[in-house]
Amino acid sequence: MSQESLTVTDNRTGKTYELPITDGTIRTMDLRQIKVDDQDFGVMGYDTAFKNTAATRSKITFIDGAKGILRHRGYPVEQLAANASFLEVAYLVLFGELPNAEQYAQWEHDIVHHTLVHENLRTFLDGFRYDAHPMGILISSIAALSTFYPEAKNVFDPESVELQTRRLVAKMPTMAAFAYRHSMGFPYVYPDNDLSYVGNFLNMMFKMTELKYKPNPIVERALEILWILHIDHEQNCSTTTMRGIGSSQADPYVAVAGAAAALSGPLHGGANERVLRMLAHIGSVENIPAYLKRVEAGEERLMGFGHRVYKNYDPRARIIKDFAHQLFEVTGRTPMLNIALELEERALNEDYFAKRKLYPNVDFYSGIIYQALGIPTNMFTVMFAIPRTVGWLAQWRELLGDPEQKIARPRQIYDGIMLRDFVPMTERS
């Protein structure tokens, strides 16, 4: 009997089964042999929200939730945030290695030359109400983009996959900025290819009547660090959605649109916007104790706290918090930062949070920095979607290259009415 195995006894039949353990997991399909008789379907695993289910192998991102570790292709996120540009990390996450100078120059050229979107997309955007939420506009625009590139449906054509990858990485900032400009009633600003990937986004967001937009280098680097910290995070809700849609061999545009839709939820990427609204609602440091009481009573959630995987401080939150202090030396502290710092301090000393291992996550401080950078609150989740598109694409490419993967189709436990005959309308009570 192999040591790397479980021996399971089915007490209904007295039979025992040996289930191999590989990389700390058993194959749930190995449970299906456990039956009471030949008619029996066999035992399944039951795991709502996949809390304890590995759905794939991956080489992209490693997280150790207990130790607060996050690495992309083996590189600690702290080192990437401190030393790399966003496009360098995007290249690493997508292709597995940091680019050399020649590869980086080609990659940057490829991205810069795909930043424009088809002019029809502008008229598409004009169909939205003036006050439409930018995230709703972005999700729709990404899906609409699939109609401009029908060849993207050839998901096993390597050339098409590379071209769509470049297009999506390049066009997300443009579509995001257009969504913002539309919601503000401002004219659209076209890409300026003299600027960096991040600088060009700031240009498309904030350029008004000046001839040439010059991004503030501190703001540009702050945003770049935030985007590096948001680039991928293994099998989170939106990535699982990306893989689910990708598993049906749908094109990457509709898959990214679906992933962005999942990200928009307040428990996921929508949390950063909710954090700012929560801090504004609390209003002052004096109101924090009363708010925490409502959280502990289950009446409120402390947005930006807690994580399915991190049962320690989210390493991204730590980096962002440290960076917030540096940035606010320059831009000046905001009342929101004071409330956030005091709220974190008090919460971490409350038994309710310690018992549940609830610590600040990436969203707790990111919104405060976005606000200091002049990004409007309703754009915060859009700011999350732009860098995360790289992660979604990397995970999608990995899925398509995995010979084990099939269309995602979980099972269920049926506990509805098993059988009954149709009743004519006239005989129904």
Ligand code: SDX
């Ligand atoms: C992201 O998965 C990822 O990697 C996501 C992400 C990424 O990069 O992709 O890291 C980005 O989504 C970060 C999370 C942003 N969301 C929020 O900040 C929203 C607030 N957080 C929670 O809603 C919650 O913590 C989740 C959704 C993040 C995690 O939820 P879980 O793992 O399902 O935990 P749970 O809801 O089962 O909570 C366990 C307990 C419960 O209490 P009891 O029922 O045991 O009494 O902790 C409580 C919860 O009520 N709890 C909270 C809380 N989070 C959990 N109580 C108050 N405030 C909170 N924020």
